[in-house]
Amino acid sequence: MTTSMTQLLEAYPLMNGLSSDAIALVAGCARNVAFEPGALLFAEGASADTFYLLRRGHAAIEVHEPGRGQLVIETIGPGEVVGWSWLIEPYRWTFDARAQDSLGAIAIDGACLRAKSLDDPAFGYALLQRVAGQILARLQATRMRLLDLYGEANER
Amino acid sequence: MSLHDRSGLGPNLDVEDLVVIRPDQLNDLIARLGDLGYETKGPTIGDGAIVPGAVRGTSDLPVGARDAQSPGRYRLEYSDDGHLFEWAVGARSWKAEFFAPRERQWRAVIVDGTLRFTEPTKSARPLAIIGARPCEVAAISVLDEVLMNGACPDTGYDARREGLFVVVAECTAPGGTCFCASMGSGPSAGPGFDLALLELDDADGHRFVVRVGTARGAEVMAGVSSTSATDADVAARAQALDRSINRMHRHLQTEGLAALLARSMESPRWDQIAERCLSCGNCTLVCPTCFCSDFRDTTDVSGAVERTRTWSSCFDLDHSYLHGGPVRASTSSRYRQWMSHKLSTWWDQFDTSGCVGCGRCITWCPVGIDITEEAAAIRGDDEAARAVHVEEEAR
Amino acid sequence: MTPVVHRVVGRRRETDDVVTIQLEPVSGTRLEFRPGQFNMLSAFGIGEAAISLSGAPRDPGPLRHTVRDVGPVSHALCQSDVGDLVGVRGPFGSDWRIGDRSEDGRDRDTVVVAGGIGLAPLRGAVQELVAASRENGGRVFVLVGARDPSQIIFNEDLQAWADDGAYVDLTVDRASAQWSGRVGLVTTLLGRAPFDPARTRALICGPEIMMRFTARALVDMGVDQRAILVSLERNMECGLGWCGHCQLGPFLLCRDGPVVAYAGVVSDLLAERER
Numbered sequence: 001m002t003t004s005m006t007q008l009l010e011a012y013p014l015m016n017g018l019s020s021d022a023i024a025l026v027a028g029c030a031r032n033v034a035f036e037p038g039a040l041l042f043a044e045g046a047s048a049d050t051f052y053l054l055r056r057g058h059a060a061i062e063v064h065e066p067g068r069g070q071l072v073i074e075t076i077g078p079g080e081v082v083g084w085s086w087l088i089e090p091y092r093w094t095f096d097a098r099a100q101d102s103l104g105a106i107a108i109d110g111a112c113l114r115a116k117s118l119d120d121p122a123f124g125y126a127l128l129q130r131v132a133g134q135i136l137a138r139l140q141a142t143r144m145r146l147l148d149l150y151g152e153a154n155e156r
Numbered sequence: 157m158s159l160h161d162r163s164g165l166g167p168n169l170d171v172e173d174l175v176v177i178r179p180d181q182l183n184d185l186i187a188r189l190g191d192l193g194y195e196t197k198g199p200t201i202g203d204g205a206i207v208p209g210a211v212r213g214t215s216d217l218p219v220g221a222r223d224a225q226s227p228g229r230y231r232l233e234y235s236d237d238g239h240l241f242e243w244a245v246g247a248r249s250w251k252a253e254f255f256a257p258r259e260r261q262w263r264a265v266i267v268d269g270t271l272r273f274t275e276p277t278k279s280a281r282p283l284a285i286i287g288a289r290p291c292e293v294a295a296i297s298v299l300d301e302v303l304m305n306g307a308c309p310d311t312g313y314d315a316r317r318e319g320l321f322v323v324v325a326e327c328t329a330p331g332g333t334c335f336c337a338s339m340g341s342g343p344s345a346g347p348g349f350d351l352a353l354l355e356l357d358d359a360d361g362h363r364f365v366v367r368v369g370t371a372r373g374a375e376v377m378a379g380v381s382s383t384s385a386t387d388a389d390v391a392a393r394a395q396a397l398d399r400s401i402n403r404m405h406r407h408l409q410t411e412g413l414a415a416l417l418a419r420s421m422e423s424p425r426w427d428q429i430a431e432r433c434l435s436c437g438n439c440t441l442v443c444p445t446c447f448c449s450d451f452r453d454t455t456d457v458s459g460a461v462e463r464t465r466t467w468s469s470c471f472d473l474d475h476s477y478l479h480g481g482p483v484r485a486s487t488s489s490r491y492r493q494w495m496s497h498k499l500s501t502w503w504d505q506f507d508t509s510g511c512v513g514c515g516r517c518i519t520w521c522p523v524g525i526d527i528t529e530e531a532a533a534i535r536g537d538d539e540a541a542r543a544v545h546v547e548e549e550a551r
Numbered sequence: 552m553t554p555v556v557h558r559v560v561g562r563r564r565e566t567d568d569v570v571t572i573q574l575e576p577v578s579g580t581r582l583e584f585r586p587g588q589f590n591m592l593s594a595f596g597i598g599e600a601a602i603s604l605s606g607a608p609r610d611p612g613p614l615r616h617t618v619r620d621v622g623p624v625s626h627a628l629c630q631s632d633v634g635d636l637v638g639v640r641g642p643f644g645s646d647w648r649i650g651d652r653s654e655d656g657r658d659r660d661t662v663v664v665a666g667g668i669g670l671a672p673l674r675g676a677v678q679e680l681v682a683a684s685r686e687n688g689g690r691v692f693v694l695v696g697a698r699d700p701s702q703i704i705f706n707e708d709l710q711a712w713a714d715d716g717a718y719v720d721l722t723v724d725r726a727s728a729q730w731s732g733r734v735g736l737v738t739t740l741l742g743r744a745p746f747d748p749a750r751t752r753a754l755i756c757g758p759e760i761m762m763r764f765t766a767r768a769l770v771d772m773g774v775d776q777r778a779i780l781v782s783l784e785r786n787m788e789c790g791l792g793w794c795g796h797c798q799l800g801p802f803l804l805c806r807d808g809p810v811v812a813y814a815g816v817v818s819d820l821l822a823e824r825e826r
């Protein structure tokens with residue numbers, strides 16, 4: 001089980017360049033999960049203990065506003081990470097994450113990873129670097145969207 | 157050298173031949189061009205400056221005029237020596253003759269449910285310019301590349317430009333802002349003229365050494381009495397041109413300039429220039445090669461539509477308008493566009509410099525910004541930055 | 552250069568501010584063009600604007616132009632009715648060079664990335680590429696970004712291209728509650744599309760920032776920057792290289808563009824600031 005999980009993990013950009021020992025450490029905190037379309041991966045305000053690497057399908061990061069309903073902020077696809085709040089206190093989800101379609105993922109226990117990082121700071125740093133890389137890409141894309149590039153061109 | 161008299165009709169002149177004419181014979185030359193059907197134009201005095209105008213004889217030329225030019229300053233002074241070409245250039249170049257400041261492109265009226273277009277007809281009479289400066293002839297060649305020699309020639313420009321006869325007046329009295337020697341466009345005339353005059357007034361009297369530039373020029377000169385140039389005339393001519401170069405105090409170092417400007421887009425100098433630049437566009441108006449234009453449609457009460465082309469300037473905020481706003485909103489980016497176009501990207505676009513060194517943009521700038529000084533400053537900054545870089549590499 | 556008078560023979564609203572008009576010459580035959588080129592369209596009495604051709608040379612019938620209502624001329628064009636007269640000068644400029652083969656002569660993957668109205672000048676290219684892929688097997692990937700689902704143009708074409716075997720993926724910046732598709736930046740679609748970067752060419756059209764980021768992302772993925780084409784826009788007024796308005800560094804974009812290779816000077820120009 002653990003061996004095949006290691007192999008699964010190796011294919012993810014998040015694990016890119018990590019030693020096999022490090023990947024084995026991650027695999028020890030990971031399990032395979034599946035979600036039906038529409039199912040919640042996690043909910044706003046809930047305790048952020050598990051995050052996901054998507055294997056197939058898409059997850060929508062959503063927030064609910066009365067009168068406007070469920071708003072999709074971003075969709076996450078295969079190979080990408082869903083959830084960062086497990087990393088930083090108070091470990092609480094800010095948004096909902098919902099399966100858009102039939103979704104397969106690797107669920108990773110955040111508390112388990114944090115504990116291993118504290119035990120082995122070199123592993124923790126390598127992991128954090130990779131997570132930060134993904135957060136950076138997500139932040140940059142979000143900033144780009146803030147520009148409203150396709151928005152209204154002003155009248156002359 | 158043969159000293160035989162060529163008075164009367166001397167039909168056997170060749171390109172590059174040198175002959176001598178007196179002021180009266182220059183008058184004959186102008187009259188002959190008129191007789192041959194040319195509309196004769198040349199430098200005239202108007203509004204206290206030397207401006208293009210109708211020239212039917214030497215008395216229409218700027219007799220005795222001198223121009224005192226410096227950054228932001230132009231004054232005419234007069235002498236009683238009767239010299240015709242002892243000045244540099246005025247504000248208005250010859251570009252307006254071929255590329256009018258305002259020109260209708262077409263007019264359309266609705267006939268039988270569709271539009272019928274009419275285009276303005278051009279004067280069939282060819283133009284002869286008597287007394288254009290070498291830099292101005294060079295400028296016409298530059299404009300030719302833009303408006304005539306591209307894939308889509310401007311037929312209006314083409315029509316007026318075709319048949320142009322050029323009598324160039326080589327420069328013996330460069331102005332205070334001239335730098336044509338740096339640009340290779342003066343003070344002697346390069347290609348593009350039919351006849352070149354160089355005015356001399358020494359122990360041998362007031363006269364013009366005429367250099368034949370084309371077979372057509374030779375034909376025209378064949379109808380004007382002249383004498384062969386003596387060794388003394390030839391020497392005096394060469395001396396006058398040398399003196400002219402030596403009297404030109406402005407220089408533009410052109411070596412590597414296009415690449416220098418292309419890599420200096422973030423030079424702090426642009427902002428420094430912008431502190432003085434009024435973004436008025438005078439430099440583009442007086443520049444003999446600036447070609448930017450606007451196209452505007454208008455209607456009248458009859459329902460007819462007209463499209464008009466007018467000169468425009470890259471210093472106008474609207475010039476770079478893209479839906480949303482101008483691309484070049486700051487003065488520094490607009491000056492940068494103008495200067496880097498003239499001296500750098502013009503090469504990419506038309507395989508020539510966009511600057512001929514006439515100095516008009518310096519003289520007519522209300523705050524006296526000097527393109528040669530700015531180019532030198534940018535070069536200085538670039539060299540300093542590179543020196544630091546080399547030092548760091550060596551460390 | 553006088554315009555050739557055309558008549559509006561079809562009109563279709565694409566979004567709240569985008570309209571496709573179809574034009575036939577009042578007399579004579581349809582002009583020849585290549586995908587990526589543009590025409591200068593005259594709304595008589597108002598003025599002229601550069602509008603890309605959104606049709607495909609292989610499709611018979613009228614000329615298609617897809618116009619966004621952003622100024623007086625484009626507004627008049629968007630408002631024009633069937634039967635109205637529109638002047639056409641063109642076609643002008645460079646094209647997407649879709650007939651170009653790779654250096655080894657093998658058929659390549661073509662990634663088409665469009666932002667908003669940027670899909671209009673790419674439509675003809677995709678039509679040609681999808682048709683050609685049936686014959687030569689070159690794969691076509693169409694990745695489209697838009698502000699929100701209501702701003703996606705050519706929905707039926709996108710569906711038809713997918714039905715014809717193209718990989719089509721869409722993403723929007725803002726999603727309404729009903730939208731079940733992707734939400735995010737158009738570059739996020741790149742990582743999910745299974746093209747082979749080593750033998751890919753890319754055609755990009757959209758806002759300049761979007762083209763810049765997309766081109767860089769493609770280069771990071773291993774696409775040869777010489778195989779990346781972008782369509783640039785400046786204030787084209789004459790289309791003939793006379794008026795000087797559409798200058799961008801060494802280019803007169805009406806003459807040297809709008810389609811240019813991203814490699815070299817263009818990547819520098821796109822990073823350069825005009826303020």
